[in-house]
Amino acid sequence: MSKNLTTRDKDYSKWYNELVVKADLAENSGVRGCMVIKPYGFAIWERMQAELDRMFKETGHENAYFPLFIPKSYFSKEASHVDGFAKECAVVTHYRLKNSEDGDGIIVDPDAKLEEELIVRPTSETIIWDTYRKWVQSYRDLPLLINQWANVVRWEMRTRLFLRTAEFLWQEGHTAHATKEEAIAEAEQMMNVYADFSENYLAIPVVKGTKTESERFAGALETYCIEALMQDGKALQAGTSHFLGQNFAKAFDVKFAAKDGKLDFVWATSWGVSTRLMGALIMTHSDDKGLVLPPNLAPNQVVIVPIYRKDEEFEAVNKVALDLIKKLRAQGIRVKYDNRDTHKPGWKFNEYELKGVPVRIAIGPKDVEKGTVELARRDTFEKEFIDNKKVVDKVVALMKEIQEGLFTRATNYRTEHTTEVSTYEEFKSVLNTKGGFVLAHWDGTSETEERIKNETKATIRCIPLEGDKTPGACIITGKPSAQKVIFAKAY
Amino acid sequence: MSKNLTTRDKDYSKWYNELVVKADLAENSGVRGCMVIKPYGFAIWERMQAELDRMFKETGHENAYFPLFIPKSYFSKEASHVDGFAKECAVVTHYRLKNSEDGDGIIVDPDAKLEEELIVRPTSETIIWDTYRKWVQSYRDLPLLINQWANVVRWEMRTRLFLRTAEFLWQEGHTAHATKEEAIAEAEQMMNVYADFSENYLAIPVVKGTKTESERFAGALETYCIEALMQDGKALQAGTSHFLGQNFAKAFDVKFAAKDGKLDFVWATSWGVSTRLMGALIMTHSDDKGLVLPPNLAPNQVVIVPIYRKDEEFEAVNKVALDLIKKLRAQGIRVKYDNRDTHKPGWKFNEYELKGVPVRIAIGPKDVEKGTVELARRDTFEKEFIDNKKVVDKVVALMKEIQEGLFTRATNYRTEHTTEVSTYEEFKSVLNTKGGFVLAHWDGTSETEERIKNETKATIRCIPLEGDKTPGACIITGKPSAQKVIFAKAY
Numbered sequence: 001m002s003k004n005l006t007t008r009d010k011d012y013s014k015w016y017n018e019l020v021v022k023a024d025l026a027e028n029s030g031v032r033g034c035m036v037i038k039p040y041g042f043a044i045w046e047r048m049q050a051e052l053d054r055m056f057k058e059t060g061h062e063n064a065y066f067p068l069f070i071p072k073s074y075f076s077k078e079a080s081h082v083d084g085f086a087k088e089c090a091v092v093t094h095y096r097l098k099n100s101e102d103g104d105g106i107i108v109d110p111d112a113k114l115e116e117e118l119i120v121r122p123t124s125e126t127i128i129w130d131t132y133r134k135w136v137q138s139y140r141d142l143p144l145l146i147n148q149w150a151n152v153v154r155w156e157m158r159t160r161l162f163l164r165t166a167e168f169l170w171q172e173g174h175t176a177h178a179t180k181e182e183a184i185a186e187a188e189q190m191m192n193v194y195a196d197f198s199e200n201y202l203a204i205p206v207v208k209g210t211k212t213e214s215e216r217f218a219g220a221l222e223t224y225c226i227e228a229l230m231q232d233g234k235a236l237q238a239g240t241s242h243f244l245g246q247n248f249a250k251a252f253d254v255k256f257a258a259k260d261g262k263l264d265f266v267w268a269t270s271w272g273v274s275t276r277l278m279g280a281l282i283m284t285h286s287d288d289k290g291l292v293l294p295p296n297l298a299p300n301q302v303v304i305v306p307i308y309r310k311d312e313e314f315e316a317v318n319k320v321a322l323d324l325i326k327k328l329r330a331q332g333i334r335v336k337y338d339n340r341d342t343h344k345p346g347w348k349f350n351e352y353e354l355k356g357v358p359v360r361i362a363i364g365p366k367d368v369e370k371g372t373v374e375l376a377r378r379d380t381f382e383k384e385f386i387d388n389k390k391v392v393d394k395v396v397a398l399m400k401e402i403q404e405g406l407f408t409r410a411t412n413y414r415t416e417h418t419t420e421v422s423t424y425e426e427f428k429s430v431l432n433t434k435g436g437f438v439l440a441h442w443d444g445t446s447e448t449e450e451r452i453k454n455e456t457k458a459t460i461r462c463i464p465l466e467g468d469k470t471p472g473a474c475i476i477t478g479k480p481s482a483q484k485v486i487f488a489k490a491y
Numbered sequence: 492m493s494k495n496l497t498t499r500d501k502d503y504s505k506w507y508n509e510l511v512v513k514a515d516l517a518e519n520s521g522v523r524g525c526m527v528i529k530p531y532g533f534a535i536w537e538r539m540q541a542e543l544d545r546m547f548k549e550t551g552h553e554n555a556y557f558p559l560f561i562p563k564s565y566f567s568k569e570a571s572h573v574d575g576f577a578k579e580c581a582v583v584t585h586y587r588l589k590n591s592e593d594g595d596g597i598i599v600d601p602d603a604k605l606e607e608e609l610i611v612r613p614t615s616e617t618i619i620w621d622t623y624r625k626w627v628q629s630y631r632d633l634p635l636l637i638n639q640w641a642n643v644v645r646w647e648m649r650t651r652l653f654l655r656t657a658e659f660l661w662q663e664g665h666t667a668h669a670t671k672e673e674a675i676a677e678a679e680q681m682m683n684v685y686a687d688f689s690e691n692y693l694a695i696p697v698v699k700g701t702k703t704e705s706e707r708f709a710g711a712l713e714t715y716c717i718e719a720l721m722q723d724g725k726a727l728q729a730g731t732s733h734f735l736g737q738n739f740a741k742a743f744d745v746k747f748a749a750k751d752g753k754l755d756f757v758w759a760t761s762w763g764v765s766t767r768l769m770g771a772l773i774m775t776h777s778d779d780k781g782l783v784l785p786p787n788l789a790p791n792q793v794v795i796v797p798i799y800r801k802d803e804e805f806e807a808v809n810k811v812a813l814d815l816i817k818k819l820r821a822q823g824i825r826v827k828y829d830n831r832d833t834h835k836p837g838w839k840f841n842e843y844e845l846k847g848v849p850v851r852i853a854i855g856p857k858d859v860e861k862g863t864v865e866l867a868r869r870d871t872f873e874k875e876f877i878d879n880k881k882v883v884d885k886v887v888a889l890m891k892e893i894q895e896g897l898f899t900r901a902t903n904y905r906t907e908h909t910t911e912v913s914t915y916e917e918f919k920s921v922l923n924t925k926g927g928f929v930l931a932h933w934d935g936t937s938e939t940e941e942r943i944k945n946e947t948k949a950t951i952r953c954i955p956l957e958g959d960k961t962p963g964a965c966i967i968t969g970k971p972s973a974q975k976v977i978f979a980k981a982y
Contacts, residue, residue: 030565030621031609034558039637042555064533067525068611068642068658069581072588074521076597086588090560091599092611093584095646097563097577106567108582108608117599118522120559120583120611130521140833146530151559151642155586167559342631 005354007288012232016283020161023291023355025278033159033166040355041278043299045169048277049149051201051296052171055193061145061173066127068151069118074126078251081125084218088155090120090166120153125219125244125270128174129252136176136266138257143186144176152274162279163236163491170274173241176266178256180245183267184222187243190271191224194239202277203294203406204228204284205414206238207437207486209462214446217270221245227461227486229414230283233435235461235488238280241271279491284410285379291356292379294406295399300336302328302395303357305348307364316368320388324361324373327392333399353378358402359395379405420484424475427487431456437488441481443474451476458487496845498779503723507774511652514782514846516769524650524657531846532769534790536660539768540640542692542787543662546684552636552664557618559642560609565617568742572616575709579646581611581657611644616710616735616761619665620743627667627757629748634677635667653770654727654982661765664732667757669747671736674758675713678734681762682715685730693768694785694897695719695775696905697729698928698977700953705937708761712736718952718977720905721774724926726952726979729771732762770982775901776870782847783870785897786890791827793819793886794848796839798855807859811879815852815864818883824890844869849893850886870896911975915966918978922947928979932972934965942967949978 005022006014021027025041028034037045053063069092076082096112099105121127128146135141153167173190177183191208198206206226216223220242228238249255249265256266285292295301304321308314321337328335336357338348345362352360362374373391376383379402386394417436421427430438442448442460453459462485469483496513497505512518516532519525528536544554560583567573587603590596612618619637626632640662650656664681668674682699689697697717707714711733719729740746740756747757776783786792795812799805812828819826827848829839836853843851853865864882867874870893877885908927912918921929933939933951944950953976960974 027622027625029558029618031558031560031562031618034560036558036622037556039553039555043553045556046554062530062534063537064530065528065536065660067520067522067527068644069522069525071522072597072599075588082588082597086590086597089586089588090583090609091585091588092581093599094582095580097566097573097580097582097610099577106563106573106577108563108584118581119588127520127522131518131527134518153559169556 005288005290008231015288016279017161019282019286019290025282025291026161028161031166033156035161035165035167037169037275040299044281044293044297045275045278047297047299048197048201049171052193052197052273053149055197056147056171056173059145059189059193061147061175063148064146065148065150066124066131068121070121070124070127072117072119074130075119077126078219078247081219081247081251085122085154089122090153090155092118092120121150122152122154123270123272124148124150124152124172125174125248125268126252129248129254129268132174132176132266133252133254136254136256139178139259142176142178142256142266143182144174145186146175147171147173160279162275162282165275168275170272172270172272175269176249176254177269178258178264178267180267183245183269184243187222187224187241187269187271190241190269191226191239194241194271194273195226197273198226198228198238198277198280199407201294201296202281202284203296203403203410204238204280205407205411207462207464208466209464209486211240211462212446212449212460212485214449215460217242219244219247220270221247225462227437227488228280228284229417229437229488230280230491231413232283233417233489235437235486235490236276236280236283237461237490238277239271239273242269244268244270285406286356290354292406293356293358295358295403298356298358299334300357301334301399302359302361303336303338303348303352304361304363305338305345305352307345307362313365316365317363320368320373321363324363324388324391328395331392331396333395359398361391377402379409421475427452427458427475428456431458431487431489435489437461437486439468439484439486440475441472441483442485443477443479443481445477445479448474448476452487457489459490461486461488461490496779496781499722506779507770508652510773510777510781516773516782517652519652522657524647526652526656526658528660528766531790535772535784535788536766536769538788538790539688539692540662543688543764544640546688547638547662547664550636550680550684552638552666554639555637556639556641557615557622559612561612561615561618563608563610565621566610568617569710569738572710572738572742576613576645580613581644581646583609583611612641613643613645614761614763615639615641615643615663616665616739616759617743620739620745620759623665623667623757624743624745627745627747630669630750633667633669633747633757634673635665636677637666638662638664651770653766653773656766659766661763663761663763666760667740667745668760669749669755669758671758674736674760675734678713678715678732678760678762681732681760682717682730685732685762685764686717688764689717689719689729689768689771690898692785692787693729693772693775694787694894694901695729695771696898696902698953698955699957700955700977702731702953703937703940703951703976705940706951708733710735710738712738716953718928718979719771719775720908720928720979721771721982722904723774724908724980726928726977726981727767727771727774728952728981729768730762730764733760735759735761776897777847781845783897784847784849786849786894789847789849790825791848792825792890793850793852794827794829794839794843795852795854796829796836796843798836798853804856807856808854811859811864812854815854815879815882819886822883822887824886850889852882868893870900912966918943918949918966919947922949922978922980926980928952928977930959930975930977931966932963932974933976934968934970934972936968936970939965939967943978948980950981952977952979952981
């Protein structure tokens with residue numbers, strides 16, 4: 001397996017695009033902007049899904065499924081929502097094909113035009129709130145705590161595998177509550193669930209915060225987010241959780257009778273993460289040799305490669321390998337045994353380096369003699385010979401060590417690339433040299449935010465919820481600022 | 492919870508429609524023909540998915556994800572395939588909305604017309620085989636054993652919840668092989684996996700067979716199927732597995748170099764089951780009181796309802812209940828504890844009867860005194876008081892007993908409603924009186940098949956692979972027949 005990856009230093013963007021394809025994660029399809037997620041990439045996504053799904057259920061949510069299509073009239077009911085999504089909607093207008101009369105092949109049947117066009121969901125607030133109207137009459141019907149795993153379509157003009165695609169996979173939670181306080185608590189809870197998942201499974205440190213008005217979700221009163229920092233100093237929004245107030249309840253007339261009999265509109269949240277997390281995972285940990293995967297999400301945590309020339313050597317090695325696999329699996333370790341005779345060990349070593357398998361174990365005839373195996377770590381490239389009897393304990397310990405090591409490494413990178421500045425000059429200088437998160441005072445206006453964006457391409461990633469809350473003066477206008485906010489160039 | 496279900500005798504079709512809605516499984520949405528799968532219905536589907544996914548992985552398959560949209564030109568490449576699906580395709584023609592200039596609201600932007608229309612996938616053979624061309628060069632790249640969990644759209648004119656909806660959820664396996672024999676073996680294997688799942692999880696007995704030419708999947712050389720019989724004597728096709736020959740490989744130019752270097756087209760299969768299985772599950776087991784669920788798929792296998800008037804009674808009952816829940820869960824039993832004080836026990840009994848929970852346990856103050864609980868079976872309505880110490884063992888045993896009992900009951904029903912006939916008169920008489928599967932000799936021609944269908948509405952469900960293979964004479968033409976085939980009216 002020849003890798004020839006462009007290095008990150010040379011061209012970070014090219015490195016990413018090549019890695020996604022060469023590590024068999026995804027590729028572009030024949031449909032503009034739509035990707036094919038290949039089995040290895042999908043196996044990682046499945047692990048993300050499994051953990052998130054468990055966390056959602058542990059916080060009381062249930063899954064359901066709502067239609068792919070949204071009638072145009074529904075879509076238009078919440079004004080700021082339609083404004084936010086109208087420019088990127090795939091629209092179904094017909095429901096039949098036919099053979100053209102001039103024998104020119106298959107055409108769209110003009111007689112099969114829909115009375116009302118259907119939008120392929122870019123997000124499901126409208127169709128879901130149209131449904132919730134039927135489900136909610138009284139406070140007894142609340143809260144509704146529902147999640148959906150689904151595909152959505154946003155017609156992006158410039159697309160990149162996982163980071164920005166016309167179709168992507170995600171989950172979208174949509175909850176309904178009797179009080180404002182409960183809805184806000186739910187939105188905050190889900191931000192915390194996302195942060196927990198990101199740090200403990202993806203091994204990606206995140207900053208929790210709220211979005212500025214101009215960066216909020218279309219239709220939200222508050223957008224909570226988790227922001228991560230990639231190795232090229234650019235930020236990536238890894239998940240968002242929205243407090244939607246009563247906007248959708250009003251648009252779809254969803255009212256409930258409180259205990260005292262009074263009617264009020266229902267309070268809402270929505271929250272989502274998508275296959276974009278695959279991009280975050282890749283860009284946070286991987287290196288010039290390929291993918292680096294945290295053990296908690298790696299489809300294969302350990303790969304075992306037998307080394308042999310003669311058949312009797314293979315027999316001896318194979319016996320040791322099979323025994324080890326059994327013991328590792330008994331400990332819940334996900335092991336791949338690559339005993340293919342169509343590929344040489346060196347080729348396999350390269351392949352699993354490229355694919356980011358956390359631990360590689362090689363067993364040769366000399367190892368069998370000595371009762372050892374060779375163990376190599378993907379994250380640090382450390383290799384050691386280790387007593388066969390100690391391998392299982394070592395591997396179990398390594399899973400934790402590697403997981404934590406990746407998180408620490410990413411956290412250190414972020415610390416080194418987080419800079420507090422006091423002046424706009426300093427701000428621009430940091431952005432142009434080391435990049436990363438730049439903490440600065442801001443006067444809270446969209447005008448100042450817009451000016452900084454136009455002049456530097458940096459946006460406010462979030463108003464952090466934790467850390468230093470000292471007030472100060474805006475680096476542009478000198479006007480009062482409640483606390484420093486985080487700026488960065490972003491994906 | 493008032494049920495007022497229409498009885499099956501009175502109007503089977505109405506009974507089904509009411510049950511799906513009243514048991515909170517699914518409902519119609521505001522989008523024509525598209526359903527909302529409610530949390531309780533989705534929880535059953537999730538259990539089906541989990542078991543099937545495990546079975547697919549155990550037979551060597553991996554999951555992946557392919558685009559929702561298929562360019563019209565791809566779709567047209569396999570002639571019989573496009574013929575089969577053209578009449579029911581949702582077509583995306585535009586990618587943007589805008590505010591109308593006359594202030595009339597949101598309209599489809601005529602300037603955002605796609606150069607080539609996109610079909611919302613009704614099935615993914617074409618987009619997948621366009622991708623496989625890039626993945627397959629040599630015999631070393633084969634087999635490809637890939638499955639996808641996805642939503643698909645077929646613009647059906649007459650829809651019914653779960654049974655026939657414009658959008659539905661399914662899995663579609665798509666495999667590529669070096670030889671015809673291997674592809675046929677794969678298609679047969681997946682039919683057997685479906686039959687195993689159907690009988691051991693859904694508790695639905697099925698007949699395995701092949702479809703006649705006219706009932707085959709559009710583009711297949713052979714369609715294997717499993718056919719089930721519903722309580723109204725109508726058949727339901729529960730799963731299909733197709734041997735596609737080299738049709739798609741030829742349409743998309745997918746060739747591989749064999750070991751000897753010769754180029755040949757790749758051999759294909761595809762296979763799928765869908766949310767239609769929910770319909771089969773409901774119609775096979777449920778009764779006039781509501782849903783009856785086999786324990787292997789029930790989201791809640793046991794519900795515990797505390798009975799009390801005074802607070803101190805609740806405390807005593809609650810203590811016993813919590814202890815029992817702990818012990819049942821330790822045995823892997825899925826238990827729901829309904830201790831809501833907003834609903835009376837009688838209401839709860841009705842609700843869980845309607846929702847098909849296999850076992851209900853009620854605990855009252857007298858039970859606490861006596862060290863007993865009241866245990867009720869959903870399938871037989873049997874009730875008994877049982878020693879608290881024996882409950883866990885009893886419940887564990889009941890799970891198996893109920894699962895097998897449902898399968899036996901359904902098998903007996905099918906046996907009683909399977910009739911061998913020798914003449915067309917007899918054929919029509921059986922169809923019009925008891926319905927069910929009718930075994931009859933058929934001359935193997937589409938003409939005879941068509942005539943029977945037009946005159947009786949019965950179709951050939953399958954040519955059974957097992958059972959009596961004695962040749963005979965066609966009931967219509969008297970021409971030779973290789974074996975009896977199964978006719979029925981079908982969903």
